[in-house]
Amino acid sequence: MQDVDLNLLVALDALLAERSVTRAARRLGLSPSAMSRTLVRLRRVTGDPLLVQAGRVLVPTPYADELGGRVHVLARDALAVLRPAGSALDLASLERTFTLRAGEGFVELVAAPLATRIASAAPHVRLRFVPKPDKDAEPLRDGRIDLEIGVLGTSAPELRTQLLFRDGFVGVARLGHPLLAAPVTAERYAACRHVVASRRGDFAGPVDEALAQAGLRRTAMLVVPGYPEAMRVARHSDLVALVPRSCLGNALTGDHAALLGLGSFELPVRTPAFNISAIWHPRLDAEPAQRWLRATVAAVCREAYP
Known part of the structure; x- marks a missing residue:
């Protein structure tokens, strides 16, 4: 099999997935x-153009479309077969890129200490954080994502989870906001104008049902995609934001919020706590590098959120 180069299979998988030479590279x-150059070799080996220019983008040929799903499965299985099973993990020589999906707040506060921890143990390992527009399980199933961080929000029964920490909501407002000048009651809180973080664009949030049970209703003036944006808006306006406690950094001191020019306060109504978990597909259970990654993420989270 001297003419067979499995690197071409991995490259073809990346090209068909990204449909861009730059992104595949x-x-x-x-x-x-x-x-x-690899695409040129692939065209020569397969006898098909595979990806052709259509305006400013590349589109697959019918043959490439036919290959797509098969190539991904073959590339994934080939890598799994050729990786020693149960071999000792040599972190100093490990060369891997792990893809993690997490919300912006988690990335903002955990990515730096996680990168530092990983670099000291495995200098050739790289991390790629990707956006989390939804809780779709398919990227975990097909191997595009190694690990997801967040609230389990899919019914996919096979996914595995590990609790990282318990979280809950708190309020934040700019330092000097009138709301912070006296004890925050439900009436004073509801009387404020609010900024809401919602990927779906909803004006209602977790606190609205609790306020309704107390016969109160707040006014949400602005919706932004994520919690970091809500905190920035609150810092520069009189709008009040609702964010997970983890967004404040160290949950015991709120130092991160103070550095951002924000004051935090306990909500005057009860909202449910929720679990932040590491989520992965069971095919990665026993793989030594994946187990090390999960253990490292868990250790960093324990330090960030005691």
């Missing part, structure tokens, strides 16, 4: 010119 840690 970034995904595999190659230069765009090296990926372009």
Whole structure:
């Protein structure tokens, strides 16, 4: 099998998934010119153009469309077969790129200490955080994501989880806000104008049902996509934001919120706590590098959120 190069299979999988030489090169840690040469080799080996220019983008040929799903499964299985099972993990020589999906707040506060911890133990390991527009399980199932961080929000029965920490909501307002000048009652809180964080664009949030039970209703003036944006709006306006306690950094001191020019307060009504978990597909259960990654994430979370 001297003419068979399994690297071409991995490269083809990346090209068909990204439909971009530049993005496929970034995904595999190659230069765009090296990926372009690989595409030329793939065209020669398969006898098909595979990806052709259509305006400013590349589109797959019918043959490439036919190959798509098969190539991904073959590439994934080939890598799994050729990786020693149960071999001792040598972190000093480990060369991997792990893809994690997490919310902006988690990335903002945990990415830096996580990168520091990983770099000291495994200098050739890289992390790629990707956006979390939804809780779709397919990226975990098909291997595009190694680990998800957040609230389990899918009915996919096979996914595995590990509790990282318990979280709950708190209120934040700019330092000097009139709301912070006296004890925050439900009436004073509801009388404020609010900014709401919601990926779906909802004006109602977790606190509204609790306020309704007390016969109160707040006015949500603005909706933003995530909690970091809500905190920035609150810092520069009289709007009050509702964020997970973890967004404040150290849950015991709120130092991060103070540095941002924000004051935090306990909500005057009860909202449910929730679990922040590591979520992964069971096919990654026993893989040594994946187990090390999960253990490292858990350790960093224990330090960040005691």
